[in-house]
Amino acid sequence: MSLDVESRSEPSPSEPPGTSTGSSPGAGAEAAAAGVAAGGARSAAKESLEDYTLRFAPRSYRQWGPGVVATSALGGIAYLADFSIGANIGMAHGTTNALLGILVAAVIIFVTGLPLAYYAARYNLDLDLITRGSGFGYYGSIITNVIFATFTFILFALEGSIMAQGLELGLGIPKPVGYAIATIIVIPLVIYGMKSLARVQVWTTPLWLVLMVIPVGYLVVSDPSSVGEFLDYRGENGQGPSFAAVMLAAGVCLSLIAQIAEQIDYLRFMPPKTAENRVAWWRAVILAGPGWVVFGAAKQITGLFITVYLIARLDPAASATANEPVHQFLGVYQHMMPGWLAMVLAVVLVVISQIKINVTNAYSGSLAWTNSFTRVTRTYPGRLVFVGVNLAIALTLMELNMFDFLNTVLSFYANCAMAWIVTVATDIVVNKHVLGLSPKVPEFRRGMLHNWNPVGLVSLGLSAGISIAMFFGAFGPGIAPFSPIFAVLIALVATPVTAIATRGRYYLRRTDDGIELPYTDADGNPSDELLTCHVTGLDFERPDMLRSNEPGPDGEVQYISSLALATDRTGRYVLPAQP
Template sequence: MTEQLESTRRGSSDPVEREALKETLEDYTLRFAPRSYRRWSAGVVATSALGGIAYLADFSIGANIGIANGTGNALWGILLFSVVVVITGIPLAVYAARYNIDLDLITRGSGFGYYGSVLTNLIFASFTFIFFALEGSIMAQGLKLGLGIPLPIGYLVSTLIVLPLVIYGMKALAKLQVWTTPLWLVMMVGPFIYLVAAHPGSVSDFLSFSGMDSDGQPLGKGVSWAGIMLCAGVCLALIAQIAEQIDYLRFMPPRTEENKRKWWTAVLIAGPGWVLFGALKQIAGLFLAVYLIGHVADSVGVANEPVHQFVMIYEEFMPAWLAMTLAVILVVISQIKINVTNAYSGSLAWTNSFTRVTGRYPGRLVFVVVNLVIALVLMEANMFSFLSELLNFYANCGIAWIVVVATDIVVNKYLLKLSPMHPEFRRGMLYAVNPVGFVSVIVAAGVSIMVFFGVFGADVAPFSPLFAAVLALVLPPILAIVTQGRYYLRRSDDGIDLPMFDDDGNPSDAKLWCCVTQTEFERPDMLASAVPGPDGEKQYISSLALACDRTGEHILPADPPIR
């Protein structure tokens, strides 16, 4: 990328190089989203963000945890999951929308450091390909049932169909999510209205369901803390979904006195509010599964598969051919809506990490393909068959990351005042690694994974998510106090005299000239360069160019240590 930027500075006519630079500037892969690009209203951004949660995995998750543990444990587990997501999601969503940066950029300045957050970026990238594989598996099930396409080929089709859609970034994703959401809502809600109206007894059957084994025998499980935590653990794998919501929320318009009510509504609904829709889908998935188990022969083995759930319910009030057609359309729309988001967000995470570590920018498309290949391998390995175990394991890492960052914002910034109030993500302004977040997430995730694998006894194993959450809540303040917050900022001044924020507290839209790319960037994205101009004048450099500066010559010196 350094060569690409330098050739652009010299006025290269190579269309490949120009396109690479254009992609970097349009996707905002490595940096803050400037005001000049954020032309959408708060409502459009929120609709786009919520469009991404149209996925059907929640139906499978709800059905799996309920069948294994009973409705009572599942409902309490879903409630616990929802509360945790809302509490941790509010500070992250508000911070992202207010300062127009993604969760990786937030993480850098919230206890991890410039290179330290690469660890959490990999956690997020793992989330995107795990859930891409899960959603792709559901789509392949629909293609097999409706069109007779074998599962291995269906996995490939469900992967390749996303590729052309995700190449074009946020502009294409916003249009896709807005236009497909009304149709999706109608097709999703219809079966539940029918069941409640035509079979009112299905509600009491659902509430009294106590679990079932693989042979269809009732388990008779009552409500218990262990059962609740097993259910919540699976659901909490979705805690990292807030990072995908933020990939949209960073494009929110500036908050002003005129739009603040719409702004807050959009941020809260499209940020942590996603979990309300997710929880309802999990409950709905279990509701459909219980109905099928009790009323449809030979449905035990497929009651947790959304495509079978909708086909069988549709068939009760419409012709079989129409039921099959609508179910397949629903599955395809739902899975494309979420998997373009998974592929897009995953490519951002991979690209961001690779460029920071190597100083090279290979182009986001490279990592779109990488993410899709990993997801395809998981699908071909029949990941759907061990879904609950995989999600329960992943939840330990996701909880550790999200809770640590949320704790740093709420406690270390606003209560202890040891973490800088405003986010910082630029190279040279941050230390390479900050032990406050970096150590906290390693310890929290490490201990909870050991608990998960039974190191401290089988009776404690179901509570591994609780260990992850408590350690991630307690450790950041302790480490911030011990270090006195000295590892947050390498420099306190970026060398630019212009204010960072406007009168409403929004990131400034004042523009400065980057001496490397020969392109204008907005003030929050810029720093003074350590290299003076031809006549000794001060020069400025963008965070994009600085991320690709393998020589380090543009980086300003650190502040002298405080005794």
Template sequence: MTQEMTPPAPTAVGAARETLEDYTLRFAPRSYRRWSPGVVGVTALGGIAYLADFAIGANIGIAYGTTNALWGIAVFALVVVATGTPVAYYAARYNLDLDLITRGSGFGYHGSILTNVIFATFTFIFFALEGSIMAQGLELGLGIPVWLGYALSTVIIFPLVVHGMSLLSTLQLWTTPLWLVLMVLPFGYLVAAHPESVTAFLAYRGEDGNGAPSLGAVMLAAGVCLSLIAQIAEQIDYLRFMPPKTPENARRWWAATLLAGPGWVLFGAVKQVVGLFLAVYVIATVAGGARVANEPVQQFLLIYEDLVPGWLAVTLAVVLVVISQIKINVTNAYSGSLAWTNSVTRVTGRYPGRLVFLGVNLAIALVLMEANMFDFLNTVLGFYANMGIAWIVVVATDIVVNKYLLGISPKTPEFRRGMLYPVNPVGFGSVVVAGGLSIATFFGALGPAVQPFSPLVAIVLGFVLPPVLAVATRGRYYLRRRDDGIDEPMYDEHGNPSAAVLCCVACGQDLERPDMTASAAGGHVCSLCLATDRAGEHVLPAQH
């Protein structure tokens, strides 16, 4: 059948046009990746400007004491660096988001929908957390009722996320310097002007005074922090726009990839420590301070009041909160909308539009805020962490162990329909077992002695199960086909995805080689048109 005999599907055409702004559900082509490694890196780091770290650090310190909290933060940082490095490299090298990477890293074409739901949950939980912090700031500075502040912090994000990466990169670049000054200055002043606060911080034993060093308390603290492990997926939503890695830019490319990939946790860990430090200072300085010590706006307001007149202190605190909330929640909203859209498109074969699920994600986050999620922060984050850890550890293990050490999993990524089995038991089964058992442990099903170690259950099983299942299945379920039917090479002489352009028979768009396969109906077809091909006329048959 010739290309002229296969008319473009309306759904495919509409989806293709809408996703060309930021390549929502597909490989990010070289023609669009016009930013330098430095710009991509700064843009990605702009997404970690959230104040949730201050609240998390304060909460775990108040609950478990400074010593246990610091060790918990160290465990968290080590796990994130170990798991984030391989997935960040993979994303930057092959220009794919974490969902596309996950498909070919042990989950299958439909199997990765499970992890999309895990990630979407991460985005609306942390959107709600940041929105709550902004509402606290609006109430303090402008007297706006908290319930209305929740709504305002949600609505303000929608127009900023509509235009994808092009607007987000500009927003993050221009707001980062002011954010850094507003955040770093008060902490530096506090340490210099009140050195006794350091001694009080190190000696703090928690709200009940029983925060003696304890492995169980360390793991409980680490578990709350590790709810942030899925942040690497948001970093990757930016890192996928890295330019090709060449001998000329290799050092800058690696620096940007490592700093903006796993490197985000260095900034996150520092913010958690500072959040605890400020909380201890608030408790020691303000009458009844324990009640608001975990609220970042109160932490910064107290220090600003030492520096400037009261009216300016309130203004600076509110400005810091608003900038931080906008910088992170545009990322939460953007990434969450991608995750939902990707899942629904694969399940239904229809592209509903990213903006539909931008609205859905924001609505869920608003419900969580109105339900006062902030007061149950440790429980919500500790529970979520189990599935987030299982997902990221399994993907990282498949890349490092199954792809590079054992050679069972295909070394180069695959994400296209027809090339993958619907479900691969290696990754999918590992996440279900590791996440399920760690959640059961979290709720005490294995006994109170083991309960604090639920994150460790997710980490150990997430590392052990993928190679075991890959060997047991002999890699049978990774690839449905090894040949995509196109003679044009997939990669250039430096190992970067090819910039060669082919025309899609279904939507008529000219797209780069890595996004295309041969069509069973003749010609070439892009990955998104394959996803919306409900009749399956373009899907290549399996190879046996």
């Protein structure tokens, strides 16, 4: 299917429509500010590079079928950190505790990810836009954006470190140089957003699957006794079944709960859901949304399985590098083929996996940083600026050898990520559909939302704050392992309780956006009716638009896009709040 999209001409007036110069200094300043807003909005509307950073993905751009979107989204979970995570928690707590921890984490991630994936695919919004209207407010979701951006550069650093390990082992490239290569190699691929990413993910997935699945299958078939050894493994300390150990293992795995936000960065490009495509649509949403955790859990188990095999069959000293995926797959490949070919394929697998996930990390991180920066400063610097920012942070973490502190970093981060994801999921399921206190159709536009909503902020603050204090032993060492579970439980309770206490008053600043055209079509999908933004002169689809507070020259109604509002410093176009 073609990945080309309809191009729309951009006006090039000497002065943005809807602005005028006045004789007073104040009027001139307002006109200048309006001109800046128009210029920023036009920059953000350049589809080829900006990829709908600040707004919903319009139907005119969403030309992919459900299968292509799902395949692209699942390509982003090719990361090898799962193999390291499985190895680390297994070596620390034994197979039984690790398997139970992986299961606990997978269930929580799937259940919380399903409503988020549905809302993203149905309303074509990324998780930041969903978060705004699900308890956090227009500015409140900046906090969660920073949490997500942190996830992208942590995971980028982990994957870049794994690639550098492969380059050092296979080609003798020093790790510091390998870190730089792992960072630079993704830049050309991530520049053009979804167009480029879809091609990369679709074309590399078959080779990645062959390199990863066949060797492990061969190992199980050729040496069935390895399964029994795997199940009997008790870790470095000979630890038996333990609830605390299960929770510690689950805490590490739960750090990946924020992966749903990266899946959503693809799912927002799903085509409209209709009677004809509903089965394929739902299959794609479930598989590529919360379904990612099924593949992730399988990789964690596989990483532990290979690690146990290497330690038991080759050399107990192999535990020093058994958590490094390149050593894991090299050990398996060597049973199947000559050493030189095993080395080549191990390095190829590591490089392909790193590219597949890190183009997503760089892309998603750039969206999160850009969105937050623009809302705070009302200035749009361009998404590519923050591609560089995210990569610079990730490279710094790699050079600081973050890989050696994998368990600690992920366990700490899990508390923040769960507080955010569980709060939003609870708002969607409970506050929107059970209590009816939160608007069912997600709202993201400036002027429609309050700037801050205590529902999400209180829940996030309590959940993350208390669970992090527990993690660092504030309530005693016996309670510390259970911090992830407390993070989930606190968010589940605090979200509806705060909504009830505030009676849902802080969700919507307005219930009417001033446009008579319906927001959705007959199938319940966001409408594709076009309206012209009087500030930028560009056409936008109905869900992106609001009535402007500034009438036309003859008093007629004018419309303004969410892009123009996001970069407007004057506030002159924002409709007044409704009583």
